Amino acid sequence: MPARLTKPNCSKRKWNHKGCGNTLREEWRSLTAVIGQPDLPLTTVGGDLEKGWPEVNEEEAVEAIAKESPAVRIADAAEARAQTVLARAKRESIPDIQVRGGMEYNNELLGSAPIAKGWEGIAEVAVQIPLFNRNQGNVSAARADIDRALQEKKRIALTLRERAASAVDQYANARLMAMEYRDELLPRAKKAYGLMVERYGQMLASYPRVLDAQRKLYELQLDYIAALESVWTNGIALQGYLLTDGLEAPARPGEVDRPVRETNVPMPERTVSPRESTRNP
Numbered sequence: 001m002p003a004r005l006t007k008p009n010c011s012k013r014k015w016n017h018k019g020c021g022n023t024l025r026e027e028w029r030s031l032t033a034v035i036g037q038p039d040l041p042l043t044t045v046g047g048d049l050e051k052g053w054p055e056v057n058e059e060e061a062v063e064a065i066a067k068e069s070p071a072v073r074i075a076d077a078a079e080a081r082a083q084t085v086l087a088r089a090k091r092e093s094i095p096d097i098q099v100r101g102g103m104e105y106n107n108e109l110l111g112s113a114p115i116a117k118g119w120e121g122i123a124e125v126a127v128q129i130p131l132f133n134r135n136q137g138n139v140s141a142a143r144a145d146i147d148r149a150l151q152e153k154k155r156i157a158l159t160l161r162e163r164a165a166s167a168v169d170q171y172a173n174a175r176l177m178a179m180e181y182r183d184e185l186l187p188r189a190k191k192a193y194g195l196m197v198e199r200y201g202q203m204l205a206s207y208p209r210v211l212d213a214q215r216k217l218y219e220l221q222l223d224y225i226a227a228l229e230s231v232w233t234n235g236i237a238l239q240g241y242l243l244t245d246g247l248e249a250p251a252r253p254g255e256v257d258r259p260v261r262e263t264n265v266p267m268p269e270r271t272v273s274p275r276e277s278t279r280n281p
Helices: 003-034 058-068 070-091 136-201 207-239 274-279
Strands: 097-110 113-127
Touching (some): 058 070, 070 136, 136 207
16 A cells, blocks of 8 residues: 555544544543533443343334323423413402401501500401402413413424434434344454455465455444444433433423423434445445
């Protein structure tokens, strides 16, 4: 391989190596913040990406997210609150009679100086006029709030279905890619690399060809790891109702404009099959 082509490739690999180091440190800081241990030193995380993939039934996952998500529960609470307000408004159609009684000390002003008259008993009766207004305005407003809460609940369910469909698509594609790498592409690449090393030992292949086969094997391994990462992240997101940020404050009942924490919903780029990527370089 000419030196003028080798040097740029080496520089690119060094830059990629440094960039990966920076990414690793930033991802570690994010992880330690989420688990509540920001002072945890950088170390190797236990576990095996290739074992125990999250098993997700697509239809069941979408239905669970649309019906059991905390966002839906928040919408249910808003609807229940609106129903309670309506019941209260109906009860208040006849105003309450306010009665007050007690004792008070009278300092009557005569001229410029107050003269103590002593303790006096008082009794007051008050009522809102008109007597029978049926509280129509508050009842209508409460019914409008119920209608809005019901429509908001439907909107949330549809929004969650839309987000879940994207996550399910990413999960299914990533799973297919991971299986294709594991069962077909990587075994063939390992075999090709082994044959190239053997031919090099027999002086039937040049060393640059060995390096090229090794590079292709490493690239496939990186793609395989990326596919596994997508399987895990999207699978866990689907199992966790699409809530992926443990530090964001949840929405409160009544915040009908922000019941779905859309920043928490995973929206990764569409994955492409390895065979399709080879057809479209």
